[in-house]
Amino acid sequence: xxxxxxxxxxxxxxxxRAMSASFSEPEAPLPHDRDALTGLAGAAAVHSRLAAWAxxxxxxxxxxxxxxLMLGLRRFETVNLAYGEEAGDAALVEVASxxxxxxxxxxxxDWIAARLxxxxxxxxxxxxxxxxxxxxxxxxxxxxxxxxIMDLCGRGTVRLWPRVALIRGIPGEGSQTLIDRLAETLVRxxxxxxxxxxxxDGDMALAGRSxxxxxxxxxxxxxxxxxxxxxxxxFATEDDRLVGAEALARWQHPQIGRVGAGILFTIxxxxxxxxxxxxxxxxxxxxxxxxxxxxxxxSLNVTPAxxxxxxxANSIAAVVVEAGFAPDRLTLEITEQSLVSDLERSAVSLxxxxxxxIRIALDDFGAGFCNFRYLKLLPLHYIKLDRIMVDDVxxxxxxxxxxxxxxxxxxxxxLKVIAEGIENEDQRALIAQEGCDYYQGFLRAHPMKAEExxxxxxx
Numbered sequence: 001x002x003x004x005x006x007x008x009x010x011x012x013x014x015x016x017r018a019m020s021a022s023f024s025e026p027e028a029p030l031p032h033d034r035d036a037l038t039g040l041a042g043a044a045a046v047h048s049r050l051a052a053w054a055x056x057x058x059x060x061x062x063x064x065x066x067x068x069l070m071l072g073l074r075r076f077e078t079v080n081l082a083y084g085e086e087a088g089d090a091a092l093v094e095v096a097s098x099x100x101x102x103x104x105x106x107x108x109x110d111w112i113a114a115r116l117x118x119x120x121x122x123x124x125x126x127x128x129x130x131x132x133x134x135x136x137x138x139x140x141x142x143x144x145x146x147x148x149i150m151d152l153c154g155r156g157t158v159r160l161w162p163r164v165a166l167i168r169g170i171p172g173e174g175s176q177t178l179i180d181r182l183a184e185t186l187v188r189x190x191x192x193x194x195x196x197x198x199x200x201d202g203d204m205a206l207a208g209r210s211x212x213x214x215x216x217x218x219x220x221x222x223x224x225x226x227x228x229x230x231x232x233x234x235f236a237t238e239d240d241r242l243v244g245a246e247a248l249a250r251w252q253h254p255q256i257g258r259v260g261a262g263i264l265f266t267i268x269x270x271x272x273x274x275x276x277x278x279x280x281x282x283x284x285x286x287x288x289x290x291x292x293x294x295x296x297x298x299s300l301n302v303t304p305a306x307x308x309x310x311x312x313a314n315s316i317a318a319v320v321v322e323a324g325f326a327p328d329r330l331t332l333e334i335t336e337q338s339l340v341s342d343l344e345r346s347a348v349s350l351x352x353x354x355x356x357x358i359r360i361a362l363d364d365f366g367a368g369f370c371n372f373r374y375l376k377l378l379p380l381h382y383i384k385l386d387r388i389m390v391d392d393v394x395x396x397x398x399x400x401x402x403x404x405x406x407x408x409x410x411x412x413x414x415l416k417v418i419a420e421g422i423e424n425e426d427q428r429a430l431i432a433q434e435g436c437d438y439y440q441g442f443l444r445a446h447p448m449k450a451e452e453x454x455x456x457x458x459x
Contacts, residue, residue, distance in 0.1 A: 037089055038096035039388065041114035043179075046122060049112045050175035053126045065109075065128045066169030069138050070182040071099070071145065073119030074161040074190055087153040091160065092119065094149050099123060102141055105260030120186070122179070131168065133257045138164045138197045140263045163189040167200040215271035217253065218264075222273075222280050227251050227264070229285045230447035233456065234299070234418065234440045237432040242457060244297030246333070246440065247285035248447055265303055274305040279319055286323035286330075288450035293457060299331040299361065307334060308342065313352040320358070328357035333384060335363045339374060347377045354379040361418065365389070366406070375413060383410050387421025387441075394426055407435055 033045040041049070050066065057064035073095070080088035092115070099113050099121055109127030116122055123141075145162040152158045165185035169178060181200040189198040221227055231245035251259040259267075268277040282300055289298040306312055320327050332353065339346050350360050361382035362374060366389040374380075385406065392399045410417045419431050422441035431439060448456060 035096075035115040038093050038115050040096050040100070040121070041112050043114065043116055046112060046114045046116075046124065046179070047175045049110075050124060050178070053110070064126055064169065066124060066126055066178075067129050067134050067167070068122065068124040068169065068178060068182060069134075069141070069164050069166040070116070070179075070186045071095075071121045071123070071141065071162050071164050072186050072190055073145075074163050076119035076160070079158060079160070083152060083155045083158065087155055087158070090153055091149055091158055095119075095121065095145055095160065098144050098147075099141070102144055102260075102262060105262045106137060106258065108258070116179075122182070129168075130257070132255065134166055134168065135197065135199075136256045138166045140266070142196045143266065144262070162196065163192070164197045165189050165200055166197060214267050215273075218251075218267050218271060218277070219273065221251055221253075222276060225284075227277075227280060227284065228449070229281065229288055230449055231288070231453040232440055232447045233445040233453070234297075234438055235444055237419075237428065237436050237439050240444070242296065243438060244299065244329075244331075245289075245453060246299040246301070247281070247288075248301075249281045261301070265305075269305060274303060275309065275315070278303060278306050279315065282316070282319045283323060286320065286325045288453075290323065290325060291454060291459070293459060294326075294329070296457065297329050297331055297359075298325070299333050301363070302332050302334045304335075307339070307346050307349065313349040316353060316358070317356060326357070328359075330357075331359045331361050331382065333361045333363040336374065339378075343374070343377060347379070351379045354381075375409075375415075380413075380415055382416045382418055382438075384418040385420060387419075390419050390421060390427060390431065393430060400430075403431075404434060411435070 033042055033048075034040060035042050053064040053066060076088070076091075079091055096113070096115060103111050103113055103123060103125075107125050107127055109125060111123065111125040111127070114122045114124075129137075142162045142164050145160055149158045149160070163186060165182045165188075167178060167182055167185075185198050185200040189196070192198065228250045230248050230250060232248060233245045234243050235241060236243050249261045249264060251264050253259050265274060265277065268274045285298065285300060289296075292298075302312075309315070316332070317327075320330060332350075334346075334350070354360060359381040360379055361384045362378065362380055363384045364386045365383045366386045375383075383406070385403075389399075389403060389406065393403050407417055416437040418438040418440065419436050420440055422428050422431070422439045422443045424443060427441075428439060428443060445456065
């Protein structure tokens, strides 16, 4: 299956969620180094990246802080037997998406995610990390992968059973040795019916913080105002004019380090504090944006739990009024996942918010169901394209045709289009030429704190 065929597979009737990025830097392997089904890196690309990290460290006479884990899906063959190979492929694509999004959320350094064949995946990171944090991240990733995959190809809900082998690289250790040690450890972890995570040095992981401790830590973090908001700038494609920013939440945990928004909300869900966390993030983001020039917009992400709440519209309206922020400068970004439970009720809540001036964006378009019914029923102002929809538009004529088709559809529906993941000038030039309205990505700016963003605006 080619990369283009994979996109067609994802946007067809069968459920699949594409990865948003296999690589965190422009030095990523070329498309032919990718796994044909999931779009993640292949084994050769992993060896190349690990060697590049070691070489860069040698030049600076430092040690590359390489951490790696290998994730395997226990008894995955039963998915193919019970649901068919098409559903099995869709499940693997979903795992790839969750792995990539987890990595984007949690790491600041260079990383690479790969599929090594079958139900085995690898994640390697070139970033300082304590043993305790790497252990905790492995557990958190396993939790993420184990979440149900809903309505898989229309054949029911599937749960996967991940096992994880993890390692901290040894100076001078070759990439093949590192991967071999992980593979051997994963075999032992697969046979272990108790623990999900096993260290490749032969020892079980050091005890991290329990779920109950993390839930208590989160409540304390809210009380102490430890949840940080960073802003990802957004630009007009035609002239590179700054038009606003997307607010992103992070938590710098004193013991385990940075916790990204995805895991942050997972902890909140277990503690039944999603509403409190969402209110805290929204209020802090709006306060941080209160000094922006009036021409700039703020985008906030909406979680499935938020949208499912009967009081959602009133809660958002109240926090906007409380912050003194103009509703017509706010955009709420919703994902297809948020809409699965009750589309009609979601549409009612969103119309209430539209009526007071708030705008609505359908986020990650092209990475999930691509259910066009959403475009018909929801009061949308924007479609926000997942980065997979622009990754290969420079090199693949069919990908470009799909991109043009989405733009034409959006124009017919009077919707603006925002492209995510723009990382080079050629991409920006092409989407501008094709008529895409806005973009965000590392080409112009990384996420930044409130004071940095205010300086970035020129005020």
